[in-house]
Amino acid sequence: MAAIFSRFKGRREELIPILQAVQEKFSYLPEEAMQQVARFISVSESRVYGAATFYSQFYFTQRGKHNIKVCCGTACHVKGAKSILEAFERELGVASGGTTEDFKYNLERVACIGSCALAPVVMVDDTVYGHMEARRVTECLKTDPDSKL
């Protein structure tokens, strides 16, 4: 934490960038870390917590190793994103927003990842899969970074 704080001045308006740095380090926001942030910028803990919960980017529990983002933006929605999302939910056994029990995958629905021309689109970590079909879901999971090893 000290290393993170050394990059900031301790001003209130730095709250969001600090939380982003903390999350980058731990992959989520541990409660203790948020308490330290509150002290560092001299605001109440509830203010830190209130701001953090406002934004969907922040997580409060341990996250999985790989991120699966199923785009449910308009372009993807009209091309059947829902059935793709359901296929992932079935295949991984978690609801969207959840993490698999082995902490391998996070499944998320997101609004537009900017590749609408390739809709429907899924992103596994940094790899974008365009023109997805429900039946390609298993294939997409097979080519995840871990199974290549």
Added chain:
Amino acid sequence: MTGGKELFAEIDSPAKLAKISEICRAAFARQKTRFLICAGTGCVAMGSLPVLAEFKRQIAERGLAVDVEMLFEGREAVTAAAGSGCHGFCEKGPLVRVEPQGIFYNKVKAEDVAEILAASLDQNSIVERLLYKNPDGSPCLTVHEVPFYSGQTRNVLERCGLIDPEDIREYFAHDGYQALAKALREYTPEQVIEIVSRSNLRGRGGAGFTTGKKWATCRRAPGDTKYVVCNCDEGDPGAFMDRSVLEADPHAVLEGMAIAAYAVGAERGFLYVRAEYPLAVARLQKAMEQAIKWKVLGENIMGCGFNFYPEIFQGAGAFVCGEETSLLASLEGGRGMPRMKPPFPAEEGLWKRPTVLNNVKTLAKVPKIIDQGADWFAATGTVKSPGTAVFALTGKIKNSGLIEVPMGITLREIVYGIGGGIINDGKFKAVQTGGPSGGCLPEELLELEVDFDSLRSAGSMMGSGGMVVLDEKSCMVDIARYFLEFTVHESCGQCTPCRDGIWQMLHILNDITAGKGRPEDLALLEEMGKSIIAGAICGLGKTAPNPVLSTLRYFRPEYEAHIQDKACPALNCQELIAYQIDPNKCKACGRCRKECPVEAIKGEKKTPHVIEQSKCCKCGICLETCPAKFSAVSKITGKHGDGSLASIDR
């Protein structure tokens, strides 16, 4: 290969800038043939990076690699390959352009690189099989012949795809920062505002507020400390215009911001970038560092005594933060809650100081207006909405991608000209503009001339530029429901009409799409929509009912079919459709049975397969897998499986 020493000089006067531009132009002109490989998000997803690497490898192998620094030392280069920002036609990626000829290759793979190089460098010919083909099969030799591009007017996107956004010298070679120099040297801040006002530039963030007026208000507002903020939050689902500009031409946005800062009297500026855009952040960061190093931003810009310090702020994932007052609250480090207006940010904004807040495209347009004049800008587009509009054209359209068109173009020209019509030659149903704040326009309005005011009076919005084309397989009730689901999720929850009202409307729509709607629901939706528009604090709530109201206005029979017949005419709403296998067509190949994730399909060799409706989760995989030559699976609507309604084949 020896790299040359990097050319660099502090630009301490506008005259020096002119000299540097000249040197840069001459240096880049020493590259005889240039291959530009799109490295925008869409093309990267289609595999453009291996193509770029292959170009570089083969050029090196031919002993032709000359790095940019050597060009500056006067070396000629036979050829070079560079990654560029988005070319726009993402649908056909990976895209490669050969300049200066303007040859346009689509769907290029790494295996094609040798052939392309041989054609351009050895044979002076063209690889015909990689050219874009018109529907009649005739090839388009250059980019200007491709209908997707020829129907466009590129001003904001002019340099996108033509320059390497990570080298400021390419921007200099394209007259970069000349407009800022001109503003600082020739005009007072008031004159800059006067030019922007006269151009009648209207904000591209959605509402279309007159930019000159906003700047003038901020300039007049009392106080010495003022700010400029660039809204790069682009949260509309289905829109990626701002991102493409930021990634492909970041300096244009920075230059526009600096001009705005000079005009209103600000020294600091913030770019509020959406969390999901890491590449845009990286490009902006790099562009900013280079611009400060060259002294076209930062302290004492070009020796003119004006300072401007831009900073990047990354959002944290909240759609409502695209709304200006909410964005400012978020910049100050808190929850991004909108507040009542007035006072407007131009009077009382960031840390209660007067703040000009503009969209990415608005600011990117500014340098050219200063450079070419207000009349030049006003000559394109319509009288009340001059200039061009950038749209992300997506959905059920053949040519999807990023387009820039003059205001006043008809929807038909966009959909059937540039867009090439509906995929699979399907039937057009509607075009959705303005995202969650906008509405759906039907076929009768295809002749509508698109601008801020015409869209609004048709019950939609310009919005930030998402344009989603819908065909007969898109259910309009579901589209309305989709947007409400989005706004319910994104509402900040501060005021009751938005928090509870939209939620109520969503529930009614959920019921309708599940076949549980009541006839009186439609009037109720309209009434609720109107009161939410009147009562909500911010733009999110005030526009959230638009998708429902516009579909009720133009597509009412579709709502009625859901309510009265329990049918979804578009075969979309899961609870109103069923999948069926036609026993006369099924050849019992067993493919669907193997693929069905819930084992709902029963059948044996040589006996037609049957779907057990109670098990089926309606994933549609059987329809996808049944071979086209059999086409035995179909979707039907109406009372489950009774087959009373016409079934529509794939």
